[in-house]
Amino acid sequence: MKAIPCLLACVALATASARADKFEGLALTPPMGWNTWNTFAGNCNESLVKETAKAMITNGMRDAGYVCIVIDDCWALKERDPNGQLVPDPAKFPGGMKALGDYLHANGFKFGMYGCAGKTTCGGYPGGRGHEFQDARQYASWGVDYFKYDWCDHGTANGPETYRIMSDAIRAAGRPIVFSLCEWGQNKPWLWAEPVGHLWRTTGDIGSTYASGGKNKWEHGWKELLDMNVGLEKYAGPGHWNDPDMLEVGNGSMTLAENRSHFSLWCMLAAPLIAGNDVRSMKPEIHAILTNRDVIAIDQDKLGHEGFRYSADKEKEIWAKELSNKGWAVCILNTGAAPAKITVDLRELTFLTEQYYDVKDVWSGKALSNSVEPKTAVIDSHDVMLLRLTPGS
Numbered sequence: 001m002k003a004i005p006c007l008l009a010c011v012a013l014a015t016a017s018a019r020a021d022k023f024e025g026l027a028l029t030p031p032m033g034w035n036t037w038n039t040f041a042g043n044c045n046e047s048l049v050k051e052t053a054k055a056m057i058t059n060g061m062r063d064a065g066y067v068c069i070v071i072d073d074c075w076a077l078k079e080r081d082p083n084g085q086l087v088p089d090p091a092k093f094p095g096g097m098k099a100l101g102d103y104l105h106a107n108g109f110k111f112g113m114y115g116c117a118g119k120t121t122c123g124g125y126p127g128g129r130g131h132e133f134q135d136a137r138q139y140a141s142w143g144v145d146y147f148k149y150d151w152c153d154h155g156t157a158n159g160p161e162t163y164r165i166m167s168d169a170i171r172a173a174g175r176p177i178v179f180s181l182c183e184w185g186q187n188k189p190w191l192w193a194e195p196v197g198h199l200w201r202t203t204g205d206i207g208s209t210y211a212s213g214g215k216n217k218w219e220h221g222w223k224e225l226l227d228m229n230v231g232l233e234k235y236a237g238p239g240h241w242n243d244p245d246m247l248e249v250g251n252g253s254m255t256l257a258e259n260r261s262h263f264s265l266w267c268m269l270a271a272p273l274i275a276g277n278d279v280r281s282m283k284p285e286i287h288a289i290l291t292n293r294d295v296i297a298i299d300q301d302k303l304g305h306e307g308f309r310y311s312a313d314k315e316k317e318i319w320a321k322e323l324s325n326k327g328w329a330v331c332i333l334n335t336g337a338a339p340a341k342i343t344v345d346l347r348e349l350t351f352l353t354e355q356y357y358d359v360k361d362v363w364s365g366k367a368l369s370n371s372v373e374p375k376t377a378v379i380d381s382h383d384v385m386l387l388r389l390t391p392g393s
C-alpha cells in the first residue's frame with residue numbers, strides 16, 4: 001500500500017529536478033552597460049542607440065566594461081501584429097531589432113531589451129502576459145543577450161510564478177540570455193529568484209537625487225535605495241545579483257560628491273552598473289567617475305561578495321566589501337549636510353583578519369600609510385573616502 005504514494009513522490013521529485021533553471025555561467029560579475037530609460041524615457045530610438053554605442057567606443061566606456069546596451073520601454077507599437085508578435089515602432093527603429101542587434105554585436109556590445117510581465121508595460125505598450133514563449137523566441141531571433149522584465153499592470157498575478165514562466169520561456173528559446181527581474185522587490189525576489197534569473201531589482205525606481213523628493217514622486221533618492229539594501233548582501237553572488245536600480249551618475253543636479261559616492265556605493269553593493277546618462281555629451285568629471293577602473297574593479301571583483309553596512313552613526317556610515325585574495329574595500333560616507341573631519345582607525349574594524357594591510361585611497365589613486373595608522377580626512381557632505389586594503393606588511 002505504501003508503494004503508490006512513494007512512487008508518486010518519486011515521480012514528482014524527478015519532474016522537479018528535470019525542470020531546467022536559468023542559463024548558468026552568465027553574469028558571473030555584475031552586468032555592466034547602458035540603458036535608454038533614465039535620460040530618454042519614451043524617446044528611445046535607433047539613432048540614439050547607435051550614437052551611444054559610438055560614443056562608448058570613443059570615450060572608453062565599452063572597454064571599461066560597459067558592454068550591454070539596453071533598450072528600455074516604449075520601443076514597440078501599441079498593438080501586436082495579427083500573429084501576436086511584438087512590432088518594433090518603425091518610426092523609432094526603422095532598421096528593425098535584428099539589424100540593430102547585429103550592429104551592436106559587430107561593435108563589441110551585447111544587446112539588451114525590455115518587456116513587462118503584465119498586460120501592458122509601464123509606458124502602456126503590449127506586455128508579455130500570455131505571450132511569454134512567443135516573445136522569448138522573438139527576442140532570441142533578434143540576438144538579444146539581456147532581457148529586463150518589468151512588473152506594471154500585473155493585476156493579481158503571482159510574482160514568483162510569473163517570472164518562472166518567462167525564465168522557462170527564455171530557456172526554451174535556447175539562446176543564453178541574462179534575465180533581469182524588475183518587480184521592484186515587491187515579492188522579495190532575493191528569496192526565490194536565484195534559479196530563475198541573474199539579477200533582480202530590490203526596490204522601486206531610482207531618481208537623480210541623493211535623498212528622495214526628486215522630480216517624480218515614485219522615485220527614490222539613491223541614499224534611500226542604499227538603506228533598503230541593508231541586510232540583503234547574503235543573497236547576492238556570481239550569477240545572481242541584487243539590483244538597487246540603474247545608475248543616475250551624471251543626471252539631475254547632484255553634486256560631484258553625490259555622483260562620486262553614488263557610484264562608489266553601487267560598486268560596494270556589487271550592483272549591476274547600468275549607466276543612464278547621455279554619454280554623448282557628459283562632462284569630463286562624470287566620465288572620470290564612470291570609467292575609474294579601480295572603482296569598477298571593486299564592483300567586478302571575482303569573489304562576488306556584496307558589501308555590507310558595518311556601522312552608521314550621526315555623521316557617517318562605514319561600508320565594507322570583501323575582495324579576492326583577502327583584500328577589502330572600505331567606504332566611509334559623510335551623511336551629514338556639511339564637510340566633516342572624519343577619522344577611521346582600521347584596527348577597530350572587526351571583520352579584518354590580517355594584522356597589516358597596505359591601504360590605497362582609491363579615488364586619488366594614492367598609497368596611504370598602512371592600516372596601523374588611523375586614517376583622517378575632511379570628507380565633503382555626501383562624499384566618500386574609498387579605501388582598498390591589500391594584505392601587506
Ligand code: GLA
Pocket residue numbers: 037072073121122123150182204205
Ligand atoms: C519601471 C521600471 C523602470 C523603467 C520603467 C519603464 O518604472 O522600474 O526601470 O523600466 O518602468 O516604463
